[in-house]
Amino acid sequence: MNKILYKIHAEGQRLNLQLTGRWRLVGLAKIETKLVRDVKQAFHKFGPDCEFYIDGSGLDSVDTSGVYLIMKIQQLAKQYFGKIQAYQNMPREFESLSIKLKNFDFKQHHIAVPSILMQIMEVFGNLGKAVTGTLNSIGEIFLLLGMFMVGFWDMITRPWQFRYTSMIHHLQNMTIPALVIVAAVSFMVGAVLTEQAAVRLPGFGAEELVVSFIGMTTTRETSILLTGMLVAGRSSSSITAEIGSMRMNEEIDAMKVIGLDVMRFLVMPRAMAMLIALPILTFVAIVAGLVGSAVLLNLRYGMSINVFIERIYTGLEISDIGTALIKTPFIAVALVMVACYEGMKVRSSASSLGYHTTVSVVKGLFLVIIIDSVIAIYFTQLNRLG
C-alpha cells in the first residue's frame, strides 16, 4: 500500500504543500516522479502570483533523501516564482540537514546519455582500436622475446640467483594436475581419428595402413596442438590471474621498491617450469594418443597389439617425435611471456583482471597454432629438399 506522503491544496492565493508521514527513501522512491509532476502542475495552474508554502507539521520522520526532495521542490519554486519561499513547522532533523545541503548545486546532477550517432561512431572507433591493437600485439611478441632472452641471459650468468624452489612449485602445478586431462583428451582424439581413417579406407587390411598414418599425425601434430591448447587454457590463465592480482594488491610495486627484479622473481621461474613441463606433457600426449589408436584397432578391427607396435616401429621415425618436441620450447616461452605480460597490464579493477586473463588465453591459443604451423611447414619443406 502506498501511504499518502503529501497533499497539495490551495487557499485563495496561497498554495500549500502539506507533507505527511515518513519521508524516507523507501516510500519516496515510489512517489518522487509523481510528486515533482504534481508540484509543477500546481505551479502552472495557480500562476506566478500565488504564495507557496511547504508545511512539515505532519511529518513523522525525514531522512537525507526526504530533505533532498523537499529542498529540490523549494528550488523548483524558486525558479518559478523567482524568490525564496518559506518553510513552515519543519522538524528539527530537517533544519540541521538542510543547513548541510545549503550549498549543494541542485542542477548539476545529470550524466548525459550519448546520442545514437555517437554510439555508432563509437563502434567504428572500437573497430579501429581492435585493428591497431592486433598490430601492436604482433610487435609485442618480439618485445617479449627480447625480454625473455635478457632474462635467460641473466639466469645463465647468475644461476645461483635463480629461484629454484619457485620453479619446482610451478612445475608441479603445471604438470601433475594436467597429466590426466592431457592423456585422456589425447587418448580419445587418437581413437576417434583412427576410427575415422579406418572407416574411410576401404578393403581388407586397410587398418594396417591406418597405423602409420595416424601414428604420424598423432605424434607430429595432434599431440602438441592438444597439449598446447590445454596448457594455454590451464596455465596461461592461472599465470595471468596470479600476476594480475599481485598487481592489484600492489605486490608488484612493493617488489620493485624493495629492489627485486620482477623478471627474475616472477617470470623466469614460470618460463623455465613451462619449458620443462610442456615436453613432458607432449610426450604423454603422444603415448596416450597411440594407445588410444591401438585400443580402438584392437577392439573394433581385431588388430593385435603386437602388430600395432610393429607397424609403429616401421612407420614412425624418431624424428617424428623430435618434430613435436622441437616445437615445445617456442610454445612454452610464448605462452608464459604473453601470460605474464597480460598479467602486468592488469589495473586495479576486478574487470580488468578478467579481461586480461581472457586475452592471455586467446593470444595463447592463437600463438600455439601459429607456432605449430610455422614449424611444421618449415620441417616438411626441409624434408622435401633433403
Add this chain to the structure above:
Amino acid sequence: MMNNIAPSKAIQPVKIIEVENLVSQFGDNLVHDALNLTILKGGITGIVGGSGTGKSVLLRTMTGLRKPDSGLVRILGVQPFSEHKGGQGLARKWGVLFQDGALFSSLTVLDNIMLPMREQLNVPFKFAQELAYMKIFLVGLDADVGRLMPSELSGGMRKRVALARALALDPEILFLDEPTAGLDPIGAAKFDDLLLELTDALGINVIMISHDLDSIFKICDKVAILAEGKVIIHDQLDDILAFDHPWVQAYFAGPRGRQVQSQIKII
C-alpha cells in the same frame, strides 16, 4: 500505529546490538572468549583494542559475515548470520564501511553509491543519481568525483566514497572499521565532524572501530575496550580513563593519549 508510543517502550532503552558469550576461533587461535557487549540506541560507540584483538572479526560477526562459533549476536533483535540466508531486512537498516573501503572496482563512484538504492529499494534511476550526487556532496567531495573509477581515487577519497555508499540507504546503524585511518589530520577532523552531524541530525547509531585517539575523544559517547578475548570495559570515557588496567592505562595515558587529553581539556 498507536502502539509505537506505548509507555513501556518509551522508557526502556532499546538495545540495538546484543552480543552474548560470543566465541570466535581460528584453529587454535581463540580470538573471542565469551565476549559480551550490549549497545543501546543513540550515539557513537567506539571499539578500541590492540592490533589482533579481534575488532575486525567482531565487526564481521556483527554484520553476519561470520558465523559465531558459539554464543549469540542480535542486531535490532535479529540474528545477522541467519539473516543473510533468509530475508534481507537488515541490509536496509545498516551501512558498513570496511577497513579498506571495499568499493566495487568495476563501477564508477556514482554507480557504487546508487547500487544499494537501486537494488534494495528500486529507486528510479534518475532519482537515485540525484541522491547519489547529494551523498557525494554530504561527504565533502566534488561532484566530478562521481564519474571516476575507484582505482582513480586517493585513499582518503575512497574512504569518503565508501562512507557515502554506507549512508546510501540512511541506515539505522552504521558500522565503521577505522574510518579515519589514512586520512590527513584535517580530513580526519572533518570526517569526525561529519559523523557527529549525521548522527545528530539523523539519529544514526554508529559503531566505530578506531585507533585514532583524537576521534575517540572527540566523537565517542561510549567506548568498549577489547582485550584478552573479552570486552573488559564498556563505558563513558571518563570512567575508562580511571579504569585500572595496564593496557588501558598505557593506551590512554601514554604520550599520545595525554597530549590529546590535555588538548580536549583546553577546549
